[in-house]
Amino acid sequence: MKRSGGRIFWGTLKYASLLVGLFVVLFPIWIAVVTSLKSNQDLSNLGILQLPRHLDFGNYITAWNGGDLGSAFLNTAFIIVLSVVGNITLGTMVAYVLSRFEFPLKKLVLGAYLVVLFIPTITTQVAVFGVIKGLGLFDTPFALVLLYLGTDVVQIYIYMQFINRIPVSLDESAMLDGASYLRIYTSIIFPLLMPASATVAILKTISIYGDLYSPYLYMPSTSLGVVSTALMRFEGPYSAQWNLIMAASVIIAIPLVLLYLFLQRFIFAGIVSGAVRE
Amino acid sequence: MKMSYRMQKNLLIVGFLIVPLALLVTFSFYPAIKLIYYSFTSWDGLSQQYPWVGWTNYTTIFTDPQLFGSFLHNFSYFIGGLIQNVVALYFAVLLSSKLKGRSFFRATLFLPYMLNAVAVAFIFKFLYLDGGALDTLLQSLGLGFLQHDWIGNDSIVNWALAFVSLWEFFGFNMVIYLAALQSIPEELHEAAALDGAGRFRTFWYIIMPNLRAIIQINLLLTVSGALEAFNIPFVMTNGSPPTATFLINTMNVAFTFNNYGLASAMAIVLLVIVFLVITVQQRLVGGGKDVV
Numbered sequence: 001m002k003r004s005g006g007r008i009f010w011g012t013l014k015y016a017s018l019l020v021g022l023f024v025v026l027f028p029i030w031i032a033v034v035t036s037l038k039s040n041q042d043l044s045n046l047g048i049l050q051l052p053r054h055l056d057f058g059n060y061i062t063a064w065n066g067g068d069l070g071s072a073f074l075n076t077a078f079i080i081v082l083s084v085v086g087n088i089t090l091g092t093m094v095a096y097v098l099s100r101f102e103f104p105l106k107k108l109v110l111g112a113y114l115v116v117l118f119i120p121t122i123t124t125q126v127a128v129f130g131v132i133k134g135l136g137l138f139d140t141p142f143a144l145v146l147l148y149l150g151t152d153v154v155q156i157y158i159y160m161q162f163i164n165r166i167p168v169s170l171d172e173s174a175m176l177d178g179a180s181y182l183r184i185y186t187s188i189i190f191p192l193l194m195p196a197s198a199t200v201a202i203l204k205t206i207s208i209y210g211d212l213y214s215p216y217l218y219m220p221s222t223s224l225g226v227v228s229t230a231l232m233r234f235e236g237p238y239s240a241q242w243n244l245i246m247a248a249s250v251i252i253a254i255p256l257v258l259l260y261l262f263l264q265r266f267i268f269a270g271i272v273s274g275a276v277r278e
Numbered sequence: 279m280k281m282s283y284r285m286q287k288n289l290l291i292v293g294f295l296i297v298p299l300a301l302l303v304t305f306s307f308y309p310a311i312k313l314i315y316y317s318f319t320s321w322d323g324l325s326q327q328y329p330w331v332g333w334t335n336y337t338t339i340f341t342d343p344q345l346f347g348s349f350l351h352n353f354s355y356f357i358g359g360l361i362q363n364v365v366a367l368y369f370a371v372l373l374s375s376k377l378k379g380r381s382f383f384r385a386t387l388f389l390p391y392m393l394n395a396v397a398v399a400f401i402f403k404f405l406y407l408d409g410g411a412l413d414t415l416l417q418s419l420g421l422g423f424l425q426h427d428w429i430g431n432d433s434i435v436n437w438a439l440a441f442v443s444l445w446e447f448f449g450f451n452m453v454i455y456l457a458a459l460q461s462i463p464e465e466l467h468e469a470a471a472l473d474g475a476g477r478f479r480t481f482w483y484i485i486m487p488n489l490r491a492i493i494q495i496n497l498l499l500t501v502s503g504a505l506e507a508f509n510i511p512f513v514m515t516n517g518s519p520p521t522a523t524f525l526i527n528t529m530n531v532a533f534t535f536n537n538y539g540l541a542s543a544m545a546i547v548l549l550v551i552v553f554l555v556i557t558v559q560q561r562l563v564g565g566g567k568d569v570v
Contacts, residue, residue, distance in 0.1 A: 010477070014372050018383050021369060024445070025387055031411045032401045048411045049418070090301075093294040103291050109299070116306045118556060120506045122525060123545035126532045127309035127316065150301035175283070181290045210395045212509055217533070231396045232513060242404050249397035260392040264385060267392075271450060272457040 036060070036247035043243045059247035066238065067248050071223065072230035073255075076209065079141050079226065083148035084204050088197045091151035095159030096189050100171070113153040122213055132218055143218040144226075148208055154274045155200050161273070162196040163189065199270040202263055209256055227252045310549075316542035323538040335543035345531075345544065348524045351436050355507040355523070358440030359500035363493070366448045370455035371481070384456070388449035395446070399513035402442045403429070432520040439510050439521060447503075451496050458492040459485065498559060502552050524548060 031048070038046065039056040046052070064070065098106060137143040166189065174184050212228040219226070225233060231252050238244045260267060281289070317335055319328040339345045373384050390398065405411045406428035413425040428438040462485065470480045508525045511517050517526040525548065532541030
């Protein structure tokens with residue numbers, strides 16, 4: 001008797017908690033979407049929680065054109081594609097060398113990547129700024145590509161875990177056929193690392209898409225706006241026009257939400273393997 | 279003409295590491311060292327002159343309440359981060375129990391993490407308007423006495439901003455906790471049940487010890503995240519004085535007031551504090567592991 005009473009209590013508490021969590025998560029998003037669909041008239045006449053009298057998609061068109069969001073998406077895509085491709089190439093190269101070869105400074109290389117993990121990137125921007133200017137990359141997308149290109153200890157760790165599961169006998173039989181190390185990397189290691197690369201690419205895409213300060217600092221030109229900076233600049237001329245600001249925010253949020261819908265598994269796996277390291 | 283594998287190996291190691299290491303040095307180590315040097319100068323960011331000022335910048339940081347005092351604004355993010363971990367662990371435990379609609383709940387609770395940070399900041403800026411959506415909601419729930427001008431009131435604004443951070447990132451911690459919970463062997467639960475352990479005892483004696491390393495990692499992320507809080511106040515309040523975190527002040531000192539020397543010293547102070555926190559935490563929690 002007591003036992004089943006407890007079960008009902010816990011069951012109720014469990015679902016009640018989850019529903020509260022769900023509400024807290026969804027309420028802001030709901031408000032954003034509802035507001036983005038309100039005409040100026042509905043925005044001023046109706047209560048904030050009220051649904052629009054008719055759906056007005058005009059805000060989305062105004063936001064898209066007024067915020068130059070099309071070019072923001074193109075700029076962002078350009079930077080993401082270049083960075084991710086380079087990032088995967090460099091990450092697999094480092095991991096291949098570190099896991100398949102013994103050499104004197106190996107520990108030092110790994111240690112260097114580990115130390116960097118604890119340097120908050122934003123703090124060093126005061127000095128990085130000088131480097132970017134010195135390289136003549138200020139106010140070009142290549143400034144960002146270069147900053148995003150470098151691999152990090154989390155990626156190296158993910159890749160090394162995968163490489164260690166590729167039997168060395170595979171390398172050896174290729175060597176018997178006369179394959180060079182470079183050839184082993186390009187035709188055995190790199191292709192077999194594809195699943196890990198998918199995880200790395202998704203994590204990198206999320207972090208680049210959400211980065212705000214680097215584009216703000218290194219690409220001040222309006223024409224070079226990426227999603228974050230374009231959205232930030234959108235607020236100025238349209239301040240207090242919340243239906244437009246919410247429409248722009250929803251537009252900017254959609255691509256990663258779509259990515260999330262289709263690639264949820266990879267995202268969760270990536271976050272977990274990034275956090276659970278030795 | 280073929281190279282020996284020995285020579286190939288040396289070439290490959292150098293060839294494969296040179297670009298990644300060059301990037302690491304150029305964008306991490308070199309700036310970090312430059313930062314130390316700048317911090318002892320009064321460089322304005324433009325001139326070729328780097329006037330040496332000794333420890334002046336460091337004494338300024340610790341004596342000017344506007345500078346070191348801005349860590350007070352980071353405090354709410356720290357408390358928010360702790361709550362964030364409790365909430366994340368709580369939902370992870372719920373999600374790892376027998377549950378209908380588990381993947382739906384999990385997917386939805388994680389959703390905020392996938393939204394663009396600027397979009398989230400604008401959504402909450404709208405939500406927090408005086409008499410806005412949040413106030414209206416509170417009113418309709420009969421909680422009208424809780425209504426506030428969330429952004430305009432200096433004494434609550436940092437808590438309101440810290441909540442945005444909690445909302446955005448708790449799903450991230452939750453996914454990590456959830457994976458850790460699911461890796462605890464089923465036999466341990468069964469053994470505990472056989473011994474007649476209740477829910478709390480099972481949680482405290484079986485689950486918690488197994489989560490120790492993961493909690494440590496999550497707390498580390500939380501503390502360094504709180505020390506480095508930047509994006510949310512930067513977008514939501516333009517880093518106005520009552521909300522200026524230490525990092526916001528650092529960036530303003532550099533890029534608005536062109537005092538790169540002082541800003542570099544601030545960055546170094548922040549770096550040292552983050553390192554200290556990590557070391558202390560490793561000692562406290564990591565050291566405990568050996569005892570048990």
